Amino acid sequence: MELLIDVISWFLLIVGSAFLLVGAIGLLRLPDIFSRMHGAGIIDTMGTAMLFFGMFLQAGFTIVSIKLFLILLFLMFTSPTTTHALARAALDAGLKPLVDDDEPDAKKLALLKKRKKERKRL
Amino acid sequence: MNMFSSAAIAILVTMLLVLIRAFKGPTVYDRILAANSFGTLTMLLIAVNGFLSERPDFLDIALVYALINFIGTIAVSKFVHFKDLAPPLPNNDPGDI
Amino acid sequence: MLHALSLGGVLGLLWLLLSGIFEGWLLALGLGSIIVVVTFANRMDVIDREGHPIHISWRALLYWPWLAREIVKANWDVARVILSPKIPITPKVLRINATQVTELGHVFYANSITLTPGTVTLSLKNGALIVHSLTKFAEKGLLSGEMDRRVHAVEGADDNTVISNEHV
Structure with missing residues (x-):
């Protein structure tokens, strides 16, 4: 039983660490601020939760595990709030999110331009 | 190797990567985002350290660190946005409660 | 009133869980701070269905x-x-x-x-x-x-x- 718990918490801690690294790599690789927020989101949700669950198993049902649970609950409420505040500040400062144009939208835009040109010619 | 020491090493490497973004970040918001993630990672490191040294009192510090990280990020976002932490509201508006 | 009571209950539970010490003096301190916090929250008018959604x-x-x-x-x-x-x-x-x-x-x-x-x-x-x-x-x-x-x-x-x- 003891061994099983140890194995599960090893697994959870390693998965959590891997997701932390993936989030940080996302923070480095993604192209603009709004997409980097998704990388930070991975660190805030999956990495933190998995690490905390790993520690939770090691602590057992004591006051320590209750504290761990409280920290996790608190983080789950605050991390979207910070992300939202930051996104709004960045938007209001005039940063525009990088957007992949839809195929139909691009076609429509080309059509509009063409019509404008024709109108000018007339 | 202890499971918590390996987790601590992973957290430290992640902190390093996040720091690179904080130094490089083209806009100030990238830096704030990186600082927020760095705070979350510090909180995790404190909690893991509590298990590593078998002193669960560290969890209280981690809780307080999470609180301060939250308020700090909100405050910095607001300060960068308004250039002031208590911007005057128009028409004696008491503000949203 | 229900919301104020529930806020007090949650705060009391939080105090007990985070301190883990059940001595008279510390419990009295906790009770005092809970009363202060609930009074302030009541004066600030933030105890309502939105601020404390128990429903x-x-x-x-x-x-x-x-x-x-x-x-x-x-x-x-x-x-x-x-x-x-x-x-x-x-x-x-x-x-x-x-x-x-x-x-x-x-x-x-x-x-x-x-x-x-x-x-x-x-x-x-x-x-x-x-x-x-x-x-x-x-x-x-x-x-x-x-x-x-x-x-x-x-x-x-x-x-x-x-x-x-x-x-x-």
């Missing part, structure tokens, strides 16, 4: 496991995108309308969206959300509207809906 607590508890599963799925998707060498992201800004009736429901929905990686709420005004989505998977999940429906169920459509505009 949705049970339904919210049933909603969280589903949200956790969604978060794991979304994490897997975004992690795969980040690690693949060409970064196949399709960032988009979507405008969607929330069907919730109260402002609490809107905030609940917006926070759930931000909590799942792959989608971030950029703006929320009168139930109209602007969402930044990173991948095709996240976009599809968002547009399917299942989360919206579930949050609407958590909020409880039978509640009187006037509350949201009380303070405006």
Whole structure:
């Protein structure tokens, strides 16, 4: 039983660490601020939760595990709030999110331009 | 190797990567985002350290660190946005409660 | 009154769990600080259905496991995108309308969206959300509207809906 718990918490801690690294790599690789927020989101949700669950198993049902649970609950409420505040500040400062144009939208835009040109010619 | 020491090493490497973004970040918001993630990672490191040294009192510090990280990020976002932490509201508006 | 009592109860539980010491003097200190906090919160007029939503607590508890599963799925998707060498992201800004009736429901929905990686709420005004989505998977999940429906169920459509505009 003891061994099983140890194995599960090893697994959870390693998965959590891997997701932390993936989030940080996302923070480095993604192209603009709004997409980097998704990388930070991975660190805030999956990495933190998995690490905390790993520690939770090691602590057992004591006051320590209750504290761990409280920290996790608190983080789950605050991390979207910070992300939202930051996104709004960045938007209001005039940063525009990088957007992949839809195929139909691009076609429509080309059509509009063409019509404008024709109108000018007339 | 202890499971918590390996987790601590992973957290430290992640902190390093996040720091690179904080130094490089083209806009100030990238830096704030990186600082927020760095705070979350510090909180995790404190909690893991509590298990590593078998002193669960560290969890209280981690809780307080999470609180301060939250308020700090909100405050910095607001300060960068308004250039002031208590911007005057128009028409004696008491503000949203 | 019910909300003030429940706030006091939650604060007391928090005090007991975080201190873990059951001595007379410390318990008296805790009781004193709880009374001070509840009085201040009452004077600030923040103890109401919005600030302390006990009416949705049970339904919210049933909603969280589903949200956790969604978060794991979304994490897997975004992690795969980040690690693949060409970064196949399709960032988009979507405008969607929330069907919730109260402002609490809107905030609940917006926070759930931000909590799942792959989608971030950029703006929320009168139930109209602007969402930044990173991948095709996240976009599809968002547009399917299942989360919206579930949050609407958590909020409880039978509640009187006037509350949201009380303070405006």
